[in-house]
Amino acid sequence: MISIIIPCYNAENFVARAIKSALEQTYRETEIILVDNNSQDNTKAVLEGFCNQYPDKITVLEQPKKGGGAARNMGLHHAKGTWIQFLDADDEILPDKLERQVKLIAKESPQLIVGNFDRVINAKGLKLRVSKKPNSKNIWHGLITARLGITSANLWEKKAVSAVSGWDERLSSSQEYDLIFRMLQNNAKVAFDIARTSALIHYGAGSITRSKNTEKVIEVANNYLNLRLRIKEHLTAIDKLDKRTLALLNLFMYAYLTDRRAQIPEYVNEKLKQLDIRLSLGDKFSQLRKYYIKRAISMVSR
Structure with missing residues (x-):
């Protein structure tokens, strides 16, 4: 079982894309946990619509504490899977991502799988797609240069994430690299899925x-x-x-x-x-x- 956790804040205009990408995975042993994080728009109605359509597959939770880290930790607490796919609400995972990465679990017994991703930049009517491959040669150099994947491209062992107390809810940025660092400090083994793109990371003009x-x-x-x-x-x-x-x-x-x-x-x-x-x-x-x-x-x- 893989638990796909999607934190959602004011995501009514794009979260359907993320949810559909989770539903379209060729690996079928999944559950989808949608965590509404104080949305002020119609996000909750969108999430409940998907839950009503797929009641055996999708669960909707509400996290009153602000921040993506808190929403992910709530999903982690409720997850039934032994592995976790954290998926940001504005991203999407490609259909064979989980199937490919599950094969790596059986082959290499890691606690973290790092995947390729493409940045999709939308600005002023133009769309640019840039491929980002991880540094698989030196773990520490990859961490320093932010080349150990990204939240949605990676796959995380639940036990290993929980062992380092999950996401640091105080952080507003560098969250996944802080988590990876603490996992490496705890001697987590890393495997690399670098043959194909795993996720599309969408960027707009309002980057923090x-x-x-x-x-x-x-x-x-x-x-x-x-x-x-x-x-x-x-x-x-x-x-x-x-x-x-x-x-x-x-x-x-x-x-x-x-x-x-x-x-x-x-x-x-x-x-x-x-x-x-x-x-x-x-x-x-x-x-x-x-x-x-x-x-x-x-x-x-x-």
């Missing part, structure tokens, strides 16, 4: 990372940086922080900060001083070049 709300942008930045500092501390403690990994950590924190200098300049300047990130001149030039290329593309698309 490009929000004009300064407090939200700083909160997201803190979550991103704090996770990597915890990774650094852990790898130091277990004597696995080699020069290459340290350089990668510094490079990605530097790149993340410089990419947000225009949004939160004072925060970025202060953090760069605090972290005392030391990069070669070549690395700094490379990151600045990438930043200005991204800015140019952004200006053209406006």
Whole structure:
């Protein structure tokens, strides 16, 4: 049994796509748990409509505590499956995802399966689909660079997730990578499903990372940086922080900060001083070049 858990907040316009993708899985031993998380629109009516249509397959729960982490944890608590498919309400999983990944469970006995996904970016009438493959060569490098899949592309063993107390409900971002980090700290074994795309991750124009709300942008930045500092501390403690990994950590924190200098300049300047990130001149030039290329593309698309 695999439990497919879909947290829903004001999702009336797109949650049907996610639910249909769960119903269309070629692997049939599933249950679907829909968790309404204080929606202010007609989401609950949409969820109940699907529940009425598939009463033996779908359960609807209500989570009064705000946040996707709380909704996922409620679904996890009620799940009957030994494996969990967390599926965000605006995403979709491809029909053979679970069938493929169940075969990996039998073959490799992992606690986490990391899958490929495609970002589907919808903005100003244009649709762009970009494939994202995980780093299967080095687990820690994959974690640092955010290349260990994404919530909806991965498959999670219920026992292993519960062993690290589930999702951190205090976090507003970096949630799945925080969970993966804690699972790795607990010696979870990871398998990779990299032959085909597992999920489509839909993005609109209102991404929180490009929000004009300064407090939200700083909160997201803190979550991103704090996770990597915890990774650094852990790898130091277990004597696995080699020069290459340290350089990668510094490079990605530097790149993340410089990419947000225009949004939160004072925060970025202060953090760069605090972290005392030391990069070669070549690395700094490379990151600045990438930043200005991204800015140019952004200006053209406006």
